[in-house]
Amino acid sequence: MFQVIGGRSVQAARLLSPRSAVLLEAVRGRKSREDPVAKSKEGRIKVPPPVDPVEMVVLKERFSEYQLIMRALRLEFKEEVLRKKYQEETGSMAEERAKQEAEEHRALMAWNDQENQRLLKLRMLRFQKEKEEAERKRVEAEIQREQEQQELITQREREILQLQEDAKNFITLENLDQRIEEALDNPKNYNFAIDKQGRVVKQTVQQ
Amino acid sequence: MVHLSSFLLKKYHGGYVVIRLALAGHKQANRPFYRIVAAYNKRARDSKYIEQLGTYDPLPNIYNEKLVSFNFDRIKYWIGCGAHPTQSAAKLLGLAGFFPLHPMTITVAERQRAQTLQAETSTAEEDMREQSQKEADV
Numbered sequence: 001m002f003q004v005i006g007g008r009s010v011q012a013a014r015l016l017s018p019r020s021a022v023l024l025e026a027v028r029g030r031k032s033r034e035d036p037v038a039k040s041k042e043g044r045i046k047v048p049p050p051v052d053p054v055e056m057v058v059l060k061e062r063f064s065e066y067q068l069i070m071r072a073l074r075l076e077f078k079e080e081v082l083r084k085k086y087q088e089e090t091g092s093m094a095e096e097r098a099k100q101e102a103e104e105h106r107a108l109m110a111w112n113d114q115e116n117q118r119l120l121k122l123r124m125l126r127f128q129k130e131k132e133e134a135e136r137k138r139v140e141a142e143i144q145r146e147q148e149q150q151e152l153i154t155q156r157e158r159e160i161l162q163l164q165e166d167a168k169n170f171i172t173l174e175n176l177d178q179r180i181e182e183a184l185d186n187p188k189n190y191n192f193a194i195d196k197q198g199r200v201v202k203q204t205v206q207q
Numbered sequence: 208m209v210h211l212s213s214f215l216l217k218k219y220h221g222g223y224v225v226i227r228l229a230l231a232g233h234k235q236a237n238r239p240f241y242r243i244v245a246a247y248n249k250r251a252r253d254s255k256y257i258e259q260l261g262t263y264d265p266l267p268n269i270y271n272e273k274l275v276s277f278n279f280d281r282i283k284y285w286i287g288c289g290a291h292p293t294q295s296a297a298k299l300l301g302l303a304g305f306f307p308l309h310p311m312t313i314t315v316a317e318r319q320r321a322q323t324l325q326a327e328t329s330t331a332e333e334d335m336r337e338q339s340q341k342e343a344d345v
Contacts, residue, residue: 062310069307081287
């Protein structure tokens with residue numbers, strides 16, 4: 001009995017602790033093989049229901065008729081299924097369908113070709129545009145580069161001119177003596193203070 | 208033999224197709240509902256079937272009708288492919304008119320009628336006996 005607990009655990013729990021007065025419902029397979037027979041069923045001999053011979057004859061007749069009709073129906077249905085299958089494969093409808101499908105296929109292929117052409121044209125246009133764009137950009141870049149080069153040249157020229165200007169004030173071997181004399185003659189004083197308003201105060205050290 | 212369409216993967220040795228009633232929604236207690244189903248013989252009653260061919264509701268509705276539905280086209284196909292209906296499925300189809308009436312339906316109806324007649328006659332006899340007793344008393 002305890003092997004059945006796996007399948008009907010709820011009922012088994014109720015069996016083990018019967019709190020309610022309600023009996024368990026008849027659960028199929030409650031008893032296992034080794035369980036003994038119930039007390040109320042000890043001397044029971046199972047007897048099949050009595051057969052009425054008259055009724056049995058009538059019943060046999062009815063059954064034979066029924067089986068005849070059933071067999072005929074079965075053959076009919078089988079034939080219908082076979083006919084349907086045959087028509088599906090090699091019937092008049094099948095040829096028409098095949099033709100229609102072929103036509104559809106051709107139409108679709110033509111449409112596909114047209115689409116391809118259209119897209120090809122679009123693609124070519126796009127390609128052209130892109131090429132023109134690239135060309136334009138290249139030209140622009142060249143111009144830009146040229147401009148930059150020009151700018152560089154002008155900047156260098158400016159620098160050179162500046163240098164030339166500065167070179168007039170350089171100390172060379174000829175100017176050396178003169179410059180030293182000048183420097184000694186004019187001592188420069190860099191000691192000056194500056195206040196918050198920005199005014200320069202030169203007299204800082206008591207001289 | 209006609210080639211069966213749409214198998215359910217498993218190959219059965221010596222198995223055949225049956226048209227039977229399978230219990231649907233069997234997690235609900237006390238509310239049975241059957242599906243008329245074409246399935247392999249070896250499969251469990253409620254497990255995978257090949258095709259559903261109808262329904263049967265055994266509990267009567269508010270208008271006291273028991274509703275049954277059939278897909279006759281597919282039933283014809285399966286019977287043509289060699290399916291066997293079970294007894295209850297055959298009885299339902301017989302009552303529907305698709306098959307001839309099952310003999311057991313007729314015999315059960317006859318038995319019930321005989322029983323009711325017997326009960327009526329026995330009650331009539333009892334009434335007669337009571338009446339005659341009262342007359343005798345009076």
